[in-house]
Amino acid sequence: MFGIAVLISGRGSNLESVISAVEEGWLKCRITAVISDNPAAGGLGLAKEMGIKTHVFQGESVSDSILSAVKEHTDLIVCAGFLSILRGALLDVFQNRIINIHPALIPSFCGSGMYGLKVHRAALDYGVRKSGCTVHFVESGIDTGPIILQRTVEVIYTDTAEDLQKRILEEEHIAIVEAVKLISENRVEVKGRKVLIN
Ligand code: GAR
Numbered sequence: 001m002f003g004i005a006v007l008i009s010g011r012g013s014n015l016e017s018v019i020s021a022v023e024e025g026w027l028k029c030r031i032t033a034v035i036s037d038n039p040a041a042g043g044l045g046l047a048k049e050m051g052i053k054t055h056v057f058q059g060e061s062v063s064d065s066i067l068s069a070v071k072e073h074t075d076l077i078v079c080a081g082f083l084s085i086l087r088g089a090l091l092d093v094f095q096n097r098i099i100n101i102h103p104a105l106i107p108s109f110c111g112s113g114m115y116g117l118k119v120h121r122a123a124l125d126y127g128v129r130k131s132g133c134t135v136h137f138v139e140s141g142i143d144t145g146p147i148i149l150q151r152t153v154e155v156i157y158t159d160t161a162e163d164l165q166k167r168i169l170e171e172e173h174i175a176i177v178e179a180v181k182l183i184s185e186n187r188v189e190v191k192g193r194k195v196l197i198n
Contacts, residue, residue, distance in 0.1 A: 002184040003032040005070045007082035012043015014080035014101060017173035018180060019050055027177060029184050032074045037062055037084040063090040070094075076183055079138060080176060083115055091140055096190050098138040099183070101176050103168050105150055106134040110143035120161035120168070129155055131164060133172045135179040137190065146195045148188060151175045 006015050015034060021027040034047035035055045047054045057065035067090040070077060079086075079100035086098065102110055102119075109122045109131075123131045132152035137145035151171040155164060182188050182197060189196040 001030045002028065002076070003074045004029050004076045004078055004180060004184075005033045005035060005066075005074045006031060006043075006047075006078045006080050007035050007037075007066070008041050008043040008080050009036060009038045009083040010041055010043070010081050012041060012046055012080070013169060014172055014176050015043040016046060017177055018078065018080065019046065019052075021177040021181075027181055027184065029180065030073075033069055035066055035069060037082065043080075063087045066090055067093060076180065077138075078176065078180060081115075085142065086138055087140070091138070096137055099135055099148065099179055100138050100143070100145075101172055101179075102134045102136070102143055103165065103172060104134065105130070105132045105152065106136060106143055106147060110134075112142050114143070117161045117165060120164040123155065124159060124161060124164065131155055131168060133168050133175050135175050137195075146190050146193050148179045148182070148195050149175055149197075 008015050022029055031052050033053045036044055037058050039056045044054050055069050062084045063086050077094055077098040104110055104119045109119045130152045132150055134150045135148045139145040153167045153171055187198045
């Protein structure tokens with residue numbers, strides 16, 4: 001069975017949507033591990049409740065520790081709100097096999113330091129009429145890898161960053177599961193910067 005490891009730093013609502021899709025049989029995958037760089041991440045509790053193996057890795061060697069933990073039985077690594085930057089051998093061994101979800105339409109409002117509410121504040125301050133989320137492959141640059149899919153939401157004049165975050169999060173929950181499904185069904189081909197969905 002296609003094995004996925006999910007990396008989280010916080011509450012884990014994207015993890016929850018992946019777990020639900022696996023439980024419902026919509027994703028024909030097995031979650032091999034949930035890994036966090038934050039021992040207080042809410043999603044760790046959920047993973048444990050579901051009987052999924054969990055790990056907490058912190059510090060300089062996070063990427064190497066992840067690599068040792070997922071070397072076997074894992075086909076895809078899913079960054080679902082994971083804030084540490086992945087580096088080194090992990091990126092080579094898992095080339096085009098690590099995906100990330102970002103709460104904006106890349107290449108806008110992304111890159112170093114852009115996470116959580118900061119992203120939505122930046123989008124509102126800029127005055128964009130649409131924002132959304134992006135699922136992309138992870139490479140050494142921050143948020144620069146080939147884009148697999150994006151979902152959009154309309155920005156309403158009275159939106160606060162919290163309002164926008166909430167509406168985009170709903171789209172994230174759909175997008176992350178869809179991307180995992182496409183990859184697990186071997187329907188995604190990377191051609192340079194472009195991604196072909198078969
Ligand atoms: C999500 O909105 C995700 O897009 C964002 O963190 C949140 C995690 O929520 N990731 C980033 O900002 C990465 N740059 P969750 O823990 O409820 O899934």
